[in-house]
Amino acid sequence: MQPVIILVRPQMGENIGMVARAMLNCGLTELRLVAPRDGWPSESAMATSSGATEVIENAKLYNTLDGAIADCRYVLATGSFDRDMVKDVLSPEAAIDVIQKEAGPCAIVFGPERSGMDNEDVVRCDAYITIPLNPDYPSLNLAQAVLLVAYQWWRRVSVENNLPVAGGERLDAQCIVPATKEQLSGLFDHMTEALDQSGFFPTEQQRPVMLRNLRNTFHRLRLSAQEVNTFRGALKSLFKERI
Amino acid sequence: MQPVIILVRPQMGENIGMVARAMLNCGLTELRLVAPRDGWPSESAMATSSGATEVIENAKLYNTLDGAIADCRYVLATGSFDRDMVKDVLSPEAAIDVIQKEAGPCAIVFGPERSGMDNEDVVRCDAYITIPLNPDYPSLNLAQAVLLVAYQWWRRVSVENNLPVAGGERLDAQCIVPATKEQLSGLFDHMTEALDQSGFFPTEQQRPVMLRNLRNTFHRLRLSAQEVNTFRGALKSLFKERI
Numbered sequence: 001m002q003p004v005i006i007l008v009r010p011q012m013g014e015n016i017g018m019v020a021r022a023m024l025n026c027g028l029t030e031l032r033l034v035a036p037r038d039g040w041p042s043e044s045a046m047a048t049s050s051g052a053t054e055v056i057e058n059a060k061l062y063n064t065l066d067g068a069i070a071d072c073r074y075v076l077a078t079g080s081f082d083r084d085m086v087k088d089v090l091s092p093e094a095a096i097d098v099i100q101k102e103a104g105p106c107a108i109v110f111g112p113e114r115s116g117m118d119n120e121d122v123v124r125c126d127a128y129i130t131i132p133l134n135p136d137y138p139s140l141n142l143a144q145a146v147l148l149v150a151y152q153w154w155r156r157v158s159v160e161n162n163l164p165v166a167g168g169e170r171l172d173a174q175c176i177v178p179a180t181k182e183q184l185s186g187l188f189d190h191m192t193e194a195l196d197q198s199g200f201f202p203t204e205q206q207r208p209v210m211l212r213n214l215r216n217t218f219h220r221l222r223l224s225a226q227e228v229n230t231f232r233g234a235l236k237s238l239f240k241e242r243i
Numbered sequence: 244m245q246p247v248i249i250l251v252r253p254q255m256g257e258n259i260g261m262v263a264r265a266m267l268n269c270g271l272t273e274l275r276l277v278a279p280r281d282g283w284p285s286e287s288a289m290a291t292s293s294g295a296t297e298v299i300e301n302a303k304l305y306n307t308l309d310g311a312i313a314d315c316r317y318v319l320a321t322g323s324f325d326r327d328m329v330k331d332v333l334s335p336e337a338a339i340d341v342i343q344k345e346a347g348p349c350a351i352v353f354g355p356e357r358s359g360m361d362n363e364d365v366v367r368c369d370a371y372i373t374i375p376l377n378p379d380y381p382s383l384n385l386a387q388a389v390l391l392v393a394y395q396w397w398r399r400v401s402v403e404n405n406l407p408v409a410g411g412e413r414l415d416a417q418c419i420v421p422a423t424k425e426q427l428s429g430l431f432d433h434m435t436e437a438l439d440q441s442g443f444f445p446t447e448q449q450r451p452v453m454l455r456n457l458r459n460t461f462h463r464l465r466l467s468a469q470e471v472n473t474f475r476g477a478l479k480s481l482f483k484e485r486i
Binding site for chain 2: 021022024025026027051052066069070071072073074075086087102103104119120123124125126132133134136137138139140141143144147148151154155158177178180181182185212215216219220222
């Protein structure tokens, strides 16, 4: 069961639209709004939600946070966590763990853009989510905070769709010093010149695609700086013989 | 060593500013720009980068992607991955694994807002990053794509700063049916009325803070629906005796 996203007193309709997009990116569709400053429905929210209008159109409106969380079994506050109240503080990842174990509806609450959640709202929640960021620059805009939390949920529930992790198949970075891109481009330019002069390309039309494929192969090889030097020496030698 | 973020032909200065913010949120400071459409420096980038101006001011400008990646040992493309070229495809998490193992500078390249990276740019990279999102609505704006990738990096390198994962300490959701917030609020209203009438609050001034603390305690208890009923019965009984 997907968590509900609740925005308490959001200020800008534009931000509500951006939140809708971030939610739908991560498969979340249930948005609840508590007393949005500029009223509801909002044209600016519709405008910025491009493609995620279903989330905006189905958003539910409440006067109070109590109303918005009435049917919820577990509610998470977001924001900074250096407050007086004793609450569990969870990273987004840990919060998703809890939500996934929960039997009933869960909600994640985000406060107004400028001030964040106030104490009277936080006290109604079971725990905090804090997004661990650069302590010297932790401020996120509303849609980005929603995105980071929603993405954790999406990653967790879409395990079956995960991409293959190909990182383990490459050469061990400890053993070779990979060539820089400049060294690779040098080799490639050298080879192109040699191939051009030796009449390698059947037609001028085929040349760009053949070159692109060749370049792609070279970039896939993960050549070391040493190997690039060897290749260039070989090329020089072969090219000399041809002329 | 932190990865470099490269934007190829970014269109809107506003987006460059938002990228700078997302980078600094995650401790990344090295931004490179390849031929930004509206020139450089950009007033609109400065305006939207509020607080992350150091990233904008230190951004380096290049005419070509080749120039921007010349000193890099490992370069990752971003975007969709259903292309002709044979490349490793990594999730952001797997990409960060590779970057962390790499000895020299690494870069992550993002294409123009509207079209994404073109093939001539992708071919210069070692592998793709694809951000796994809702297949029915996968489009992210530029700053959000940068944020999701940068956040994976930040989470990995800031393990020592991690928040305690408190999720395991709570009651097992299998064993109890937690009360809804409505049930909890009902109990709390009942108790407030009883305390008011029994003269529990020393002064009117202290009442709001004492009530808030009491409410916080109740929300921390993770009471079951059954326990709420028991509490209300006890309250009714105690209150009756007092009158």
